[in-house]
Amino acid sequence: MSKLIxxxxxxxxxxxxxxxxxYSILKTKDLDKLCLGDNVYPPKDKIFNAFSKFNFEELxxxxxxxxxxxxxxxANGLCFSVEENIKIPPSLxxxxxxxxxDLGIEExxxxxxxxxxxxxxxxxLNNTLTVEDGKPxxxxxxxxxxxxxxxxxxxxxxxxxxxxxxxxNAKKSKKYISESHNILESSHPSPLSANKGGWWNNKxxxxxxxxxxxxxxxxxxxxxxxxxx
Numbered sequence: 001m002s003k004l005i006x007x008x009x010x011x012x013x014x015x016x017x018x019x020x021x022x023y024s025i026l027k028t029k030d031l032d033k034l035c036l037g038d039n040v041y042p043p044k045d046k047i048f049n050a051f052s053k054f055n056f057e058e059l060x061x062x063x064x065x066x067x068x069x070x071x072x073x074x075a076n077g078l079c080f081s082v083e084e085n086i087k088i089p090p091s092l093x094x095x096x097x098x099x100x101x102d103l104g105i106e107e108x109x110x111x112x113x114x115x116x117x118x119x120x121x122x123x124x125l126n127n128t129l130t131v132e133d134g135k136p137x138x139x140x141x142x143x144x145x146x147x148x149x150x151x152x153x154x155x156x157x158x159x160x161x162x163x164x165x166x167x168x169n170a171k172k173s174k175k176y177i178s179e180s181h182n183i184l185e186s187s188h189p190s191p192l193s194a195n196k197g198g199w200w201n202n203k204x205x206x207x208x209x210x211x212x213x214x215x216x217x218x219x220x221x222x223x224x225x226x227x228x229x
Contacts, residue, residue, distance in 0.1 A: 002034040017051040039133040042075035049077025053118040061119035064170035078124035081114035088112040094189040183220040
């Protein structure tokens with residue numbers, strides 16, 4: 001039943017990711033055991049939000065996360081992102097800090113909603129697309145293999161995509177990415193790992209933009225402020 005519900009949600013997308021997502025749902029055997037109650041986040045209409053802002057051929061960058069935020073009102077279907085007017089989580093704070101250090105920007109950022117990145121062709125993909133209230137990684141077993149199928153499809157059917165792998169969990173996906181793509185790796189932005197080294201000064205954001213310029217694509221506006229136009 002869960003796969004049927006997920007396919008119905010996918011049908012409401014306005015982008016051409018539908019067949020890719022349905023194929024990945026079909027190949028993910030344990031999704032039929034998933035329960036999508038009111039205590040599951042993000043809301044049903046945002047489970048596939050990462051695929052709702054652009055078509056497959058507009059994809060530029062893939063950033064891999066792990067698990068949606070597990071408190072009510074936080075998760076919006078994009079990795080590291082939270083809804084408007086929600087306190088910015090520690091990992092995202094460090095992402096913003098590194099962007100500002102890398103690009104020489106000083107403006108204060110008050111919103112943790114990363115939909116502006118998704119609208120530019122950045123796929124903000126979590127390894128697990130749903131979570132139970134207050135129980136991190138509670139749905140990991142159901143979604144196992146789903147994001148791998150997405151990455152394999154991207155790797156096989158496109159070229160010059162930039163994959164950003166932060167932390168050991170994301171780096172596991174490296175084996176699915178062909179040599180026709182670009183991979184940037186570092187430690188995770190969580191304070192638990194970032195402050196131990198490997199995160200700060202990774203310059204992933206300027207390196208991404210330089211690569212996009214080299215292949216004739218528009219660079220990413222990494223912060224949603226006028227001064228970064």
